[in-house]
Amino acid sequence: MSLSTKVACNHCHLEFSEDVMIKENEHYFCCNGCQGVFHLLSDEGYDSFYSKTGNIKLTPPTQQYEDSSNFNAPAFYDRFVKTTDDKFNQVSLIIEGIHCSACVWLNEKALHNMDGIIEANINFTNNKAHIVWADEILKLSEIIDMIRAIGYDAYPYDAEIQESHANKERKDYYLRMSVAIFASMNIMWIAVAQYAGYFSGMSQDIKTILNVAEWILSTPVLFYSGWIFFRGAYYGMKTKIVNMDILVATGASLTYIYSIYITLFKEGEAYFDSVSMIITFVLIGKFLEVLSKKNAADALDIMGKHIPSDINVLQNGKIVSCKLSDAQVGDIIIVSSGEKLLLDGEIIKGSGSFDESSLTGESEAIYKNIGDNVISGTLSIDADIQVRATKDFEHSTLSNLVHLLDHAMSSKPKIEQLANKLSEYFSTVILFLSVVTFIVWWIWPHSFETALMVGISVIVIACPCALALATPVATLVGLSLGAKRGILFKEAAQLETMAKIDTLVLDKTGTLTVGKPEVVKETILEDFDKSLLYGITKSSKHPISQGISEYLKEDTLEIINFDEFTQLQALGIKAKYNNNILLGGNAKLMRENGIEISYESDKTLFFFAIDKKIIVIYELDDKIKKGAKALVEDLNRKNIDVIMLTGDNKNSANRIAQEIGIKQVFAEQSPEDKSDIIANLHKENKNVVMVGDGVNDILALSSADIGIVMGSGSDIAVDVSDVILLNDSLEALMDAIKISRTTYGLIKQNLMLSLLYNGITIPLAMAGYIIPLIAAISMSVSSLLVVGNSMRIKLQWKHN
Amino acid sequence: MDSWLIAMMLGGSIFLGGLALLAFLWAVKNGQFDDEEKFLNAVQYDGEGELNDAINLEKKKAKLKREREYRPE
Numbered sequence: 095m096s097l098s099t100k101v102a103c104n105h106c107h108l109e110f111s112e113d114v115m116i117k118e119n120e121h122y123f124c125c126n127g128c129q130g131v132f133h134l135l136s137d138e139g140y141d142s143f144y145s146k147t148g149n150i151k152l153t154p155p156t157q158q159y160e161d162s163s164n165f166n167a168p169a170f171y172d173r174f175v176k177t178t179d180d181k182f183n184q185v186s187l188i189i190e191g192i193h194c195s196a197c198v199w200l201n202e203k204a205l206h207n208m209d210g211i212i213e214a215n216i217n218f219t220n221n222k223a224h225i226v227w228a229d230e231i232l233k234l235s236e237i238i239d240m241i242r243a244i245g246y247d248a249y250p251y252d253a254e255i256q257e258s259h260a261n262k263e264r265k266d267y268y269l270r271m272s273v274a275i276f277a278s279m280n281i282m283w284i285a286v287a288q289y290a291g292y293f294s295g296m297s298q299d300i301k302t303i304l305n306v307a308e309w310i311l312s313t314p315v316l317f318y319s320g321w322i323f324f325r326g327a328y329y330g331m332k333t334k335i336v337n338m339d340i341l342v343a344t345g346a347s348l349t350y351i352y353s354i355y356i357t358l359f360k361e362g363e364a365y366f367d368s369v370s371m372i373i374t375f376v377l378i379g380k381f382l383e384v385l386s387k388k389n390a391a392d393a394l395d396i397m398g399k400h401i402p403s404d405i406n407v408l409q410n411g412k413i414v415s416c417k418l419s420d421a422q423v424g425d426i427i428i429v430s431s432g433e434k435l436l437l438d439g440e441i442i443k444g445s446g447s448f449d450e451s452s453l454t455g456e457s458e459a460i461y462k463n464i465g466d467n468v469i470s471g472t473l474s475i476d477a478d479i480q481v482r483a484t485k486d487f488e489h490s491t492l493s494n495l496v497h498l499l500d501h502a503m504s505s506k507p508k509i510e511q512l513a514n515k516l517s518e519y520f521s522t523v524i525l526f527l528s529v530v531t532f533i534v535w536w537i538w539p540h541s542f543e544t545a546l547m548v549g550i551s552v553i554v555i556a557c558p559c560a561l562a563l564a565t566p567v568a569t570l571v572g573l574s575l576g577a578k579r580g581i582l583f584k585e586a587a588q589l590e591t592m593a594k595i596d597t598l599v600l601d602k603t604g605t606l607t608v609g610k611p612e613v614v615k616e617t618i619l620e621d622f623d624k625s626l627l628y629g630i631t632k633s634s635k636h637p638i639s640q641g642i643s644e645y646l647k648e649d650t651l652e653i654i655n656f657d658e659f660t661q662l663q664a665l666g667i668k669a670k671y672n673n674n675i676l677l678g679g680n681a682k683l684m685r686e687n688g689i690e691i692s693y694e695s696d697k698t699l700f701f702f703a704i705d706k707k708i709i710v711i712y713e714l715d716d717k718i719k720k721g722a723k724a725l726v727e728d729l730n731r732k733n734i735d736v737i738m739l740t741g742d743n744k745n746s747a748n749r750i751a752q753e754i755g756i757k758q759v760f761a762e763q764s765p766e767d768k769s770d771i772i773a774n775l776h777k778e779n780k781n782v783v784m785v786g787d788g789v790n791d792i793l794a795l796s797s798a799d800i801g802i803v804m805g806s807g808s809d810i811a812v813d814v815s816d817v818i819l820l821n822d823s824l825e826a827l828m829d830a831i832k833i834s835r836t837t838y839g840l841i842k843q844n845l846m847l848s849l850l851y852n853g854i855t856i857p858l859a860m861a862g863y864i865i866p867l868i869a870a871i872s873m874s875v876s877s878l879l880v881v882g883n884s885m886r887i888k889l890q891w892k893h894n
Numbered sequence: 895m896d897s898w899l900i901a902m903m904l905g906g907s908i909f910l911g912g913l914a915l916l917a918f919l920w921a922v923k924n925g926q927f928d929d930e931e932k933f934l935n936a937v938q939y940d941g942e943g944e945l946n947d948a949i950n951l952e953k954k955k956a957k958l959k960r961e962r963e964y965r966p967e
């Protein structure tokens with residue numbers, strides 16, 4: 095048997111050489127997991143799965159899962175399991191390991207055949223499963239066990255928070271829009287007949303038949319699709335604001351009533367087509383707005399996602415999981431490495447380094463030992479410790495932060511929007527004009543009917559289709575321009591806010607700088623084997639070590655197995671190789687080992703010594719990101735003030751500020767200080783954009799008019815901010831400002847266009863010259879103008 | 895031209911179009927368009943087995959409901 099013969103695993107289809115495979119009759123498997131799943135599938139009669147997958151490669155099932163009985167805990171049920179109207183349980187799960195439609199088929203099939211499950215639906219696009227079951231027959235853990243048994247993994251998520259609200263609104267609009275579009279399209283071809291008849295003459299019988307048909311079609315449009323406008327008009331009247339909804343609602347319903355009157359009793363033109371067209375167009379505009387609206391989740395929900403609800407408490411020598419809110423002062427909490435502390439306390443067992451950057455902004459890890467205090471919100475990097483709680487969750491630093499955040503988000507200033515303001519004036523003026531027209535026509539000896547007709551025609555012709563489309567179409571263009579450059583605006587309205595900014599506040603670490611120390615100077619005192627240094631720095635996760643191993647990576651190096659290897663907290667690394675003692679770390683480590691150091695620098699230093707003799711010295715520094723200087727120059731040209739905030743010390747802050755050209759610097763700032771600075775700027779009537787990346791920036795991000803976050807920033811920072819720069823680059827930041835300004839300009843142009851259009855047509859309507867054909871054409875042309883203008887900007891950017 | 899002919903044709907086509915619209919609305923409300931990929935992929939697995947599965951699920955649900963009514967909690 096040759097080594098190179100590769101065979102595919104019968105379950106996952108990954109190819110390995112034949113001799114490492116598990117052979118069973120004519121089948122090959124790469125691991126026990128695949129073998130187990132294969133047998134389970136053939137025993138249960140699901141083996142047609144393999145004919146459905148074809149040659150698609152699957153992930154081999156892993157065997158290490160946490161105990162599924164956790165899923166049956168009451169705390170867990172409380173949080174994730176909902177009850178349906180029929181008293182069945184339902185849960186939303188995310189299924190991991192789905193590769194193709196056959197995987198979905200298999201999961202659904204397996205779930206469908208379980209006793210007690212009455213509904214199981216898996217979404218192909220996002221791998222989310224919706225499962226309904228009877229709890230008296232089946233527990234949630236058994237469902238998850240089944241999914242795991244067939245080679246996938248599942249974990250629950252809270253569907254309520256994540257999407258359902260926004261989706262419901264979207265679906266509602268979608269339904270209303272389908273009705274409106276269906277009816278309008280049908281009315282259009284009836285209208286074609288009517289217009290033809292208007293010029294060539296048509297018998298009254300036929301006219302009436304066409305009118306009745308239009309009447310039937312426009313009724314659902316007005317009352318079902320147009321319901322949104324009646325609702326908006328009602329709220330507008332309640333708060334005494336003349337909004338666009340009032341204009342649309344009165345215009346459409348007056349036209350509707352008038353047209354019914356004409357159809358039943360008189361000879362003349364009915365305007366059912368206008369009724370449905372107005373509602374359809376404005377509804378489309380509103381729908382576009384809803385599409386680009388942020389899924390409004392409140393601050394607590396956001397934090398809730400990041401705060402686990404259970405913690406591990408030591409009770410009578412046993413580790414028990416309990417609800418976070420039930421933990422009391424004095425409880426002993428178990429924290430393992432990689433976990434986040436949820437309560438403030440004192441270490442009573444164990445030691446290790448902690449990442450406090452979420453609270454202090456200090457990026458360096460801090461070493462803590464028994465007796466030291468630890469603050470909630472810090473992350474244990476490598477420490478397995480026991481902590482005695484000194485505060486309960488209510489009073490912990492973390493929950494304090496949540497309250498501050500909640501406050502900051504609710505008091506966020508909102509710049510009043512141009513289109514809304516404009517439409518209010520516009521609506522008032524139009525209603526006034528139509529009343530005046532009606533009165534003047536009536537006093538001027540005309541019949542009541544004619545006067546009413548002309549009055550209504552003013553409202554109809556002014557009906558703000560173009561005005562309603564002007565903003566949403568422009569913002570959609572802006573959003574798509576941004577998305578193509580890796581800039582995500584969470585809400586369309588932010589484009590307008592951002593266009594008006596005059597102050598830009600930048601965080602230093604991770605925003606202006608790369609956030610990772612890099613070697614800037616290497617001083618070699620004696621020749622040495624670089625593999626040794628690479629070996630010891632590679633094995634440590636400390637950012638400094640990582641910076642050096644990254645620097646050395648380019649040389650060809652061999653991998654070394656050390657005889658001894660110890661990491662010394664806050665000092666460095668000690669290793670033994672071929673009876674040589676290797677030391678790598680800071681000056682303190684060297685001195686403790688009796689090595690004198692005279693080298694000094696304002697940057698971070700790393701020494702490497704073999705047998706107590708210094709071989710090489712590295713100077714490390716956080717590099718400034720590409721384009722930082724150009725960005726600041728550009729902003730100065732645009733008359734935007736630039737301010738730098740950082741939690742770091744003054745020296746390094748000033749050095750970087752000088753290098754980039756920023757004049758205002760605030761160093762050694764705590765998260766609260768940062769948001770205070772922004773609050774002060776607001777007091778000076780500044781429109782502030784905050785750019786940051788870390789948890790220590792979240793208060794500032796949420797209190798600024800616009801919070802921009804780097805895509806690599808922490809999850810919570812991404813959640814509280816309004817704009818995300820996916821590629822982390824400062825060029826994208828510049829683009830974001832340019833795009834928002836272009837979009838704002840476009841909105842203004844569009845509004846101007848639609849107003850200009852109305853400026854021409856309204857006098858015509860008041861003079862009584864508007865015939866139905868002109869009304870219809872005017873409606874489409876004005877909307878087309880606005881859409882066309884927006885497309886023009888989009889094309890222009892494409893060529894840039 | 896007899897105007898009743900036009901009325902009938904108009905009425906008939908609006909009625910038929912309305913039926914199609916209602917079916918569409920029902921499908922949207924039912925969540926049939928929520929998952930654009932499933933819409934295409936599910937065609938592959940639209941066999942007898944899947945129909946049986948769907949019926950079995952309904953039966954299971956009905957049975958569970960009956961049992962619960964019989965022995966209320």
